[in-house]
Amino acid sequence: SDSPGGFEINLDHRKLKTPQAKLFTVPNEALAIAVATEWDSQKDTIKFYTMHLTTLCNTALDNPTQRNKMQLIRAAVKFLETDTVCYRVEEPPALAELQKNEWDPVVAWAEKRYNVTIGSSTSILGPNIPASTKETFVSHLASYNMWALQGIEFVITQLKSLILSMSLIDRHITVEKAVLLSRLEEEYQIRRWGNVEWAHDYDLCELRARTAAGTLFVHLCSESSTVKHKLLQD
């Protein structure tokens, strides 16, 4: 239902609240609909671990870690120092080759898109990221609002990579591809030693679900309604 502060969710005529008892309002109608759908999908029991969009909204509303915008941005950019796609192995050669073939293109994309130097490293200390590169990402992320930033930081934490997250948010790759690249070593080991459904597929589905939720959350929270309005007028 529409209200001045945004959209609310009603559960059987009761207004949904956050864990800190604030009124649950979201800024975007599509997001509200998606959250409502999560609630509608619950059958006999409420499985909160499947309700990723609801959880993200709660985090944005309550801000339990009490971080301001700059702290959130710095936490996100700090991940670059240990970015998955920059951290390379030397052994075994097949895996090193796979990392080069799969990760080099996305690093190159990020360097071109953001006009920065990133590189990669086989050292245990990780890549040496220039301060100018970090500052570029800091100012880019500053253009997002607080809600979208919560989503971005969430995606980065899931994928363990700032570069993969930006690639995803910039719609350069799909969620499935981002997750695959994030789990490259796991996929390599699975192909060598075999797949264990109750562990591997379980983790894969969960990572996909969370990453998809985070990405959708970011896009819906940073959408401008003027674009939609113009389209409807044509």
Next chain:
Amino acid sequence: AALGAPLRTLRALLREVRHAAGRSYRDSPAYRHVLAAFRAHRVTSKKLCRAQQELHFQTATYLCLLRSVREHEALHREYHGRGERSPQEVAGLVGFRLPQQPGGKG
């Protein structure tokens, strides 16, 4: 972004929404919203319309979310959901039955 045909993504998404929304899926907000969004974007004639691509990406992302949640839940139910056996089941494993005590444990 290697997404394939938009119509295919839309159909797959609507299938997932049906799963999620249950019997009255056609009246569900999600179903109506998705269809409305696609219809609205059909109006523009430009083939490489950026907004169309954005909508397609969003559709594919939402599809991934619904599908992954469903698959994850199915795996959870199959492998991680059973929980402990009841005392009756444990006894039954070795061929025993628990004694009936009409007055309770006493």
